[in-house]
Structure formats: C-alpha cells, structure tokens
Amino acid sequence: MCFGTSSGKLSQLAHYGPIGAIILILWITLTAFHCLTKWFPPESNDPLSVINFLIFWIWPVVIFYNYFRAIFVGPGFVPKGWRPEKVEHEKYLQYCDICESFKAPRAHHCKKCSRCVLKLDHHCPWINTCTGHFNHANFCWFMFYAILGCTHGLLMLCPCIYRALFAQYYIYARIKNVPIIYFTFVSLISSILSIGLALGVIFAVGFLLAVQLRSIIRNQTGIESWILRKARDRSHRRKNPFIYPYDLGFKENLRQVFNWRETYNVIGNGIIWPVCEGADEYALTREQIEQKREKRQRTVRYSVIQSYKGSFITYHYGFRTCICIPCSDEARIPIEKGDYVLVTRWEKYWLYGERVKADETKTKDGTKGRFRRRSRGWFPRCCVYEAFRMEDLWSGKLDPDSDVVREQLDSIAPEDLEDYEEQECTEQNEQERIEEAQQEITISTSSKESPKVLRNRKARNES
Template sequence: MTRSFLLNDSVCKTFTSKCKRILHPGPIFGMGIVIYLTLIGLWIHFSTLVDVWKSFTYISLFFYCSLSIFIFRSYALSAWYGPGFVELGWKPKDPKDQTSLQYCRICDGYKAPRSHHCKACGRCVLKMDHHCPWINTCVGSTLCTYRIYYVFTRFFSIFRDVHDHRMIFSFYEIILVVIGLGVGFGVVIAVGGLAYCQIRGILRNRTVIEDWIMTKAHHRREYDLDLKEMVFPYDLGWRTNLRQVEQLQQKAHKTKSSVLLIIKRSYSGSIMPVTFGCRTLFCPPCSGEGRVAVSTGDVVLVSRSNKYWYYGQVMPPPQNNDVQFPKVPIKGWFPRLCVSTTNDSSGEDKRKQN
C-alpha cells in the first residue's frame, strides 16, 4: 500500500482543474466510443425486447446496463483521479537512503522507489507504467484498479454485443451497426492487447518502464561479464536484497556512453523539417518525445539516435569551468544533419559529470 506521506493524489487539486483534464481530446474520444457502443447495444436489446419478449432478454438487458455503467465509471475515474504523484520536495527520513535514490531536479526532490518522472504530467509518478493519452494522465499506483476493471469489463461487453439477434434493419440502421461492429472489433484488438500486457505486468509485479530497465541491465551484462546478474527486487519469487542504486548505475552508464555533438546548422524544432531533405522529413523518430530547437554553436549531449535523427540534451555554456545543469533539462529530437562531432575530450568529461 502506498504511504500517505509519499503521495500527492493528483496534480489537479481543484474541481475545475480536474474537469480540464477530463475535457481533453483523449478522454473525450475514449468516452465517446464507450457511449456510442453502449447506445448501439441498448438499441439492439430494445429491438429484441419488442420482437421476442423473452424473460432472458430482460435479464440480459439488466446485466448489460450494469456492465455499461461500470465501464463508464471506471474510465471516468481513471481520468478524474491522478495516478499517484510523489510529493514535491520529498526526501527519505534517513539521509543515508539518499545515496540509493535518484534526485529529480524538476520536482526538487528524490524519486521514491519505483517512481519515474513523466514529462507530460510534469511530476514523478509512483509505480509508473506509462502515460496514457486516452485518460490524459499516467497509469500509476492509484489507477491500477480502475484500469483493470475497465479493461476486463470492456473486453467482455464487446463480445456480449455480438450475440445473434435476427432482425431486419433499415439502410441507416445497417450503417450504424456496421460502424459499431468496426469500432467494437477495433476496441477488442486494442483492449485485448492491453489486457495481456496488464495481466503479464501484474503476475510479475513489473511495469513497462521496469521491463525497459531490466532489458538495459541484461544488455550491459552481455558486454561486461564482471557485473553480477541483476535480479528484479519486487518479484516475490526472486531475491529482494537488490539495492535501488542499480538504476543509478544505469544512469551513469547512459551518461558515459553519450556523445557530445556541436550544432553546425540551426533547427527550429518544427515537425515539418522540409529544408533537411525528404528522408529526414518522412522518417521521423517513432517516439513520444518531442523535438528540440537548436542553434549554431550549441553543444548537445546525445544519448539516442536513429538513421536520420538524434535525441539529446542541450548543454548550457560552462561557467568557471563547471557545467551548470538547468533545473528543467532541454531535451528532444533534432536532425542528424545539424551536427558534427567534437574533439574536445577534456570538455566532454567535464560536461558528463553530474
């Protein structure tokens, strides 16, 4: 159970701010699909009642209405409540524990175990799985229950609507039913895949981000045989004595493997970089991070790349031979054609120290 002293239940603390989070294209579109499929199912049920008048149909209608209300409630609560944000400026009670925790400069506090900073929410999220645009917030510790309820009830409800009802439809009714079937099967595929991922994560007590951390850890050990095998500490079937400092080691390894590049060509951060050629324009990075504007002479610490793009952090100019890291790091993707490598190895070592 999440301890209350760690938790801010939501960034949206007022009724107005919570309404603003729900009145977002993602939640509106998602709840619109739920309402549309529910109305199509109700219409089919009522048409069956008029023609058949069977007692089983009344029972089926009752369960269908109850299930639809439960689905809409679970979806709305997922968007209404926050995922569980780490309190701003949080520090562990024991100062010795600070050496095993990451420090978040944006939230001005330490990251609690299993928490990660979400760029979209602007806060550190407890047991963060991923940021979901359909509810306009992250899936974290407090939203897991509502998320599972919605996934399973929506999955069951779609198959319940496919029951064979022999009726004669008009042309416009056929159009509505065909659209409903198409949307319904699309939801089955999407929610079915989500249900598999959620069940897999629950059985292993591991989030998507923690899967990524473990993948990076195993990849490191393929090249460094001196490192001990990393064991996931939150799986009850595995050893639990692994320290949280492992994530800090991976952060250091990521920084060590990053490369400093000097910007030779400016980029405005546009999503349509026409001046950089067709390949750069039509082969954008498939990632949730945004673009970053860079100017000639900027130094960027690049940690990832694809064939035509780099991802990195814009480094501020050093002051008194020390690198000053900004509170809010400027990160994003920019075209490869903007850069050339730097040969200043001494400056590179200084800039990599955090």
Template sequence: MGMFCSVIKFENLQELKRLCHWGPLIALGVIAICSTVAMIDSVLWYWPLHTTGGSVNFIMLINWTIMILYNYFNAMFVGPGFVPLGWKPDSMYLQYCKVCQAYKAPRSHHCRKCNRCVMKMDHHCPWINNCCGYRNHASFTLFLLLAPLGCIHAACIFTMTMYTQLYNRLSFGWNTVKIDMSAARRDPLPIVPFGLAAFAATLFALGLAIGTTIAVGMLFFIQMKIILRNKTSIESWIEEKAKDRIQYYQLDEVFLFPYDLGSRWKNFKQVFTWSGVPEGDGLEWPIRAGCHQYSLTIEQLKQKADKRVRSVRYKVIEDYSGACCPVNKGIKTFFTSPCTEEPRIRLQKGELILATRGLRYWLYGDKILDDSFIEGVSRIRGWFPRKCVEKFPCDAETHQAPEGEKKNR
C-alpha cells in the same frame, strides 16, 4: 468513492481538465456510441423487453456500461499516486528530482505530462490523460477487461439485429437456405421500422465494437503480464539496460529484479485487493530474498553514471524545426522517425548537444545551455536528426558512440 469525493470537493481543479483532451473524448465517445446503439437495438428490434431473456439482456447492457465508466473515471481522477512534495528519506541510494524538489521513491519516475514524480509509473495513457501507476493500476486493468467484454456483448446484439431485421426484406440468396426464423419475427411488428439510418448506425457501432475488442483486449493481456510479473514496462527496460551494462563492461555480477516475489498470486494480490486499495503506501515495497529496498535505484544510479560516460558531444550544423517527420532532412530520416511519445527538440546552427543514445538516422540528447551542462537543470532534451549535427572536434576521438549507435550501423 475516492473519485467522487475528489471531484465534489474540487481538491484539484486540474483533474477536471483531463476530460477536455482528445484521448478521453474519443474513449468516452466510443463507449457512448456502442452503449446507446446497443440499448436502442435491444428495445426496438432484437430481443424485446417483454420477454425474460430481453429483460436480462438489457440489464446486462446497463451493468457493463456502469462498470466500464466507473473504472474508467476511477483510473482518470483517482490517478496513479504521486510522491509527496519535499519527500526526503534517510537514504543515499535515491535519485533527486529537481523539478519536484524531492527524492524519487523506489519504482517512481518523473512524468513530463503530469509534471510530478509518479509512484510505480508504468506509462502515460492518452485515453485517460493520466499515468497508470500505484493507485489506479487495478482500475485501469479492470477497464481494459470490461470494455472488450461489453463490446463483445454489444457486437452480438448488433449482428443479430441486422440479421433478423434484414431477413425476408432483402434478397441475399437466403431463400435457398433452410433456416427457421419464426423466432426472429415479432408480433406485433416494431413501431419504429429498421430503416437505412438504423442499419448504418448499427453497422458503424459494430465496427467500433470489434475494433475496441481487439485493441483494448491486447492491452489488457499486456497489463496482466505486467501485474503477474510485478514489473512495469519502464522497469523491464531498466532490467534490459542492466544486462547490457554488465555485458558491455564484462562485469562479474548479476542483476536480480527485487519486486518479483516469485509467485504470480502474490504479485497479483499487490494490485487487486478486496478493499480496492492496493497493498503498501507506494513508497516502500515487499522484495524478494537476496535484494533490498534500493536494489533497483542503485542500478538506476549506475546506469545514469554510465550514460554520462558514454555520451557524446555534438555541434549543430543545420537548423531543425522540431518537426516529427521532417521532409527536408531526407527520405530515410522522414520514414525512420522514432515511434515514441518522447519530444523532438528545435535546433539552431552552432548549438551544442550531449547525445546519450541514438538510432541510425536519429539521436536523443540534451541541449548544452550557456556552454555548461548541469544534470537536471534547465534540461531541454529530445530526438533530432543525425544529419543536423556533427561530433564536436575535441570529443570526436575521445568519446564513444551513444548507446544504440553501434548496434544500428
């Protein structure tokens, strides 16, 4: 109901623009094609409605479509939940977001596409043009479950429709196979014949259904792994960096992830509840023994300080247009472009860059504006080709290599 109230009251007109992007349009198109073709096939050709099984089959198709669309729009319009603007708790262990002018709550991260700090942010999904987070995690996961199930049902209808309608019409060598197909024959014959256009549409819908089942089904298992561990993909990355930091400096400490309660059932109940509303308020979370509410944010602050220490200043020696796969920067640079949604930045000769991590042929960093870099202010950051820059003379021997550079050489 929250989704419908939000849309009807137009509490946020920007939400309606989410439907105008390619991701949601493609997802809705796949749902519409599979559902429509499956219903047409059911009514006209396979499992007629005048039988009990046909009626149940048709009701199930409608049920799949309604549940898939409900959870899809719920994930899109209800959204992940955002940290309230101006939120200022009494704590010294939180990062401050200068874009939102507020502190980041535990498990919250700033999303450049949403332009807000998202509570329990996992990732920005292009299908819903929104983030998967605290409030819509359950709806998004249910969508990932129901979509493959509905597509499997539709694929069975498509397969049986083509099989029964082509039987005794085309010769594929079936005349040598002893199969009783009397149940497949309809009496009277269907009013609309199963022609070439119907065959092509059914075959196309079958391909979409199978592809969706495989792709979305894999994402469902990934999301269930996240839920049962109570650890988002971003938090898994933070945990890995914590282990690398401890190993790099050979510290006598152990990082314990604070939000895994030690029971898969307890972790599951934090997302899925009978009321449909997730546990908590998205700002404070239950934690495991031996940790406290800001264990993860303290680790993030340590990693941020470590990143500043290990960053390297570079000077731009070649212009770069910001292309994802630049042709004029070499074949190796072209084919090793980072597979990520993170942006590329345009470079001009003479500019300064502070690189924080890198690959063999690419670096990631921030532009140093006006010869002075202030953390969080007027930041222009992204990936750029390594061959376009060289280490700044005064830093060439004093700074260490960016994170990831040593590993990839």
C-alpha cells in the same frame, strides 16, 4: 496515505483521449441497446429477456465507474521536495530537478504530467493521465469490462442486423415467433459502424490488457522491464547475478494490484515497497543509476552549427531528412547554434540526444549557481557536428589538455565529470579482476590444478 493524486478537475476530460473514449462507449452502448429493443426486448413473461436487459446496462455502469476513477484518482505523485527519512539513503536515489525532490523507489518522471509518478507504467492518452500505483487496478478493470461489454453488444448487434437484411425471408417463409426488424438507412449504418468499433475495442484493448496482466504477474512496469533487461546484459560484470527485488510470487504479485483480501483497497503508499528475500528496497534504483552512468559515458558530444525549431516540417534541411523521419512518438527538441547535445541514438538523418545549456541563475539562497536546462528528443543530423566521444577522452585517445577538449569541457557540470571518472575506475577494477581470474584459469590448465588450490597456495606464500 496518498502522496498527491490527479488534479480531480473536470478539465481533465477536455482532451481528445477522454472525449473520444466517452463518445466511443456511448455510441456502442446506444446502438446496441437500439438493436436489443428490436430483437430481444425485455418482457414480463420472459425472464431471460429481463436478465439480458439488466446485464446489458451493468456494463456501462462498471465501465464508466472504473474509467472515471482511473482519471480522477490518478496514479499518485511524489510530493515536491520529498526526501528519504535517512540522509544516507539519498545516494541510492535519483534527484529530479523539475520536481525538486528525490525520486522514490519505482517512481519516474512523466513529461506529460510534469510530475514524478509513483510506480509509473505509462502515460495513457485515453485517460489523460498516467497509469501508476493508485489507479492501476481501476485501469485494468476498465479494460476488462470494456471487452465484456463490447462482446455483449456484438451479440445484440449482429443477429439484429442479419435479420434486418434478410427480413423478406422470414416474411415469405412465415416463420413464427421471430420479430421482423426494420432499419432506417441511418440506423443501419450506425449499427454496422458499431460492429467495427466493438471489434476494434475487443482486439486493441484485449492486447493492452494482456500486456498489463503480464506486467502485474511479474510485478514489473514497462520501464522496470527495460531496466531488468539491461541488468541481465550487465550480469557478466558482477560476481552475483542481479535479483529483481519486487517479484513476490504469482499470487502475491496479483494481490499487490487487486488486493482482494481487503476489499480491493490499494496496498501501501507508493513509497515503501515489499521486496523478496535476498534483495533490498534500493536494489533497482542503484542498478538504474549505474546504467545511466554507463550511458553517459557512451554518449557522443555534438556541437550545434545550425538552429532547429523542433518543427515537423523539415524540407529546408534536405529532402531525405524530411521523408526519412524516425518512427517514434518521442518529441523533437529545438536546438540553437552554440548549444551542444549529448547523443545516445543515431539514425541516418536524425539523432536523438539531450540538449544541455548552462545558464547563470539564482538559487534559493540568493547566490548564483549553474542550472542546466535539459530537453531530450530528435533533431536533424545536419544541424550538428561531432566534437568528441566521452569514452575516447577517458581511454586516453584524446589529450584532455587540448584546446578542443578544454573548450567543450567548460560547459560540462562537475558532477558529470565525477560520474565519468568513477565509472572509469569501476571498469578498470572489474577488468583487473577478470584478467586475474583468466590468469588463474590458464595456470591451472597447464598445471592441472584447480584455481582454488592455486589461490590457497598463493595465500600461504604471501603469509
């Protein structure tokens, strides 16, 4: 069952990515075919030329087939309003305020598509949609055949142009059985340009295909690899190391995407996933929730003192702010005086954070409630000033009853406060366990007894 796919409309092609990709494929194909007819035309008495001609036209067919399937089938989206079958499982999942549904395991929200995507890997501008569960295989096949097609095109272009440039040699040397090739100026420039484009496709798409194959072999999307890297950094805080639940082995990981056993049909519905032994289906989502709680605790709260419209022209905020821009394709968010932002990344002249503004709005049942409009991105540092750090508040460095803290906390949602308090209690308990273990090690070192013996003796004394 496909829980929502791409829009399936031709309007998806009205974007610079699909338009550029289609023009690029047609340009290389037509110029290479022009050279093929001059250098190695199909002839009835030459079976190799016929085979070469047929193989040459197979490439654009399979390339466009997988390309359009990747676009129109789409990655698959979590249906709006989706909830897990069991209510007790909702605490293990994240809730998306935009889609008004829970995020299924391995699903993430895409700002470009404005939907939660099943097994989101990345948003690709060349197909004008995301690469996800239902179109991952077609996307990889498209890249694979594009590399083979461009390689075949180079084998037609390079010898043809070489013989056209050195045609006089073949004439004066009277070499037989070699076609004499002539080019007009336009066709020569077009063919040389096609060589450069084909080489660019081979290297660029080849690199992207290698990255995708590595992700498929590990059964990790790009987002999941970031989560796993952070989980390993946090492994010293837990007793048992984190087990990535979706690594099923080399062969099975490949089959989860390409599925050669069942005529390459997509496996599963994108909601329920097979997991390895010793893990459960919500292990990764629980880990991500914990990481986001820690991230919120490390955020620094800034108040906006100067409005910023999100423009890329920022000369009026200072010359260095204008030229020292962040090297990132992430968005720039507009902020208004009186708002506040929760900052998680810092540069000398720019900050990255989340703008939070509470407004009174009506809920579905007609009652008024607080709804937080959130947007993340970069903004100039000179537009804000630091109010306080969340970790200073919970560590006791700041008085929670002070006027500054009270004024700032009035606009924080209660669920955020609960997250901070729960995280603080969790860290205190972990710290107590670490200190107790260190005391046991110290005592055992001085008395030359193992910690296990000391624990058994302590248990007997307590009983």
